[in-house]
Amino acid sequence: MTDQTRPTAAEASAHQDQDSEDERLSVWSQWPLLIGLALVWGALWQDFSPGVLLMGALYSLVILWFYRLPRVKFSGRINLWYVLVFTARFIGRIITASIAVAWDAISLGPKIVNSVVAVHLRSHDDLIVTLTGHALALIPGSLVIDVDRPSSTLYLHCLDVTNEEEVEHFREEALATEAAIIRAIGSREDLELVREGERGADTRRNRQTEEESA
Secondary structure (H helix, E strand, O other): OOOOOOOOHHHHHHHHHHHHHHHHOOHHHHHHHHHHHHHHHHHHHOOOOHHHHHHHHHHHHHHHHHOOOOOOOOOOOOOHHHHHHHHHHHHHHHHHHHHHHHHHHHHOHHHOOEEEEEEEOOOOOHHHHHHHHHHHHHOOOEEEEEEEOOOOEEEEEEEOOOOHHHHHHHHHHHHHHHHHHHHHHOOHHHHHHHHHHHHHHHHHHHHHHHHHHO
């Protein structure tokens, strides 16, 4: 009797490629994760002194070394200015969305119309897709209900989206959130995709303006 659970040669090769790729991504390449875990350690102890943070970093290093989880691929670039821009934009969106949701709850109540909107992201980077999904989910009025990883598509449940125009407006806001994250920490390839999209949008606006003035 043959073993039906034995992996094929192609599957074994794919696993070997993934393992070798994970090995190439050293523990030190995970420095953002190390910093994050060290801060979590400090928060647990309610002490952010250098000694406590150093101990947290050492424990984090041990965890990442012994628990061979799939490595998180970081782009290696960070733009502090755009980190601040994204933070300010994110806080502003939370405030305005909170006011809008509160008003809809008072004025519409159970008559409010909900929709499921698919947003196809530019980036196929797992980190960018994850951060974009979390950012959109934290803004009141939208919630990620599914993610199609191969196509980088987020499916979101949205409040008070009743027509195609409002759907397109939400998609533009979602893509603007992704673009802000890419400008802050995305790869140069993803950043070029954002710039190409902006150039294409400018071209379409100029063409529309010319048609309206003709």
